Amino acid sequence: MNIAEVICREANRLPENLAYEVLDFIQYLQFKHALRDSAGDSLKTAQQPVMNRIWDNPEDEVWNEL
Incomplete structure (x- = not known):
């Protein structure tokens, strides 16, 4: 069993x-x-403004207290 499999087993x-x-x-x-996929990070950055409008709304304020 390689280390990735051991980590996966323990995480499960x-x-x-x-x-x-x-x-x-x-x-x-x-x-x-510096092992992250920079394309994936760019996509997350591009999505952030749109997702902020979804996540940050008055109806969901109760979840911010958790």
Whole structure:
């Protein structure tokens, strides 16, 4: 079993909220070591203004307190 398979197996045992933390850390390492796909980052940047209007609205304010 290679290291990626071990990481995947261990991540599958975590509760969802902790799995998100692991994913965030992996993405941090990719960014830190310039391993991220710059095309994907450009797409996220382009989508941000549109998504902000969807995420930031009065009906969903209750979710901001979680």
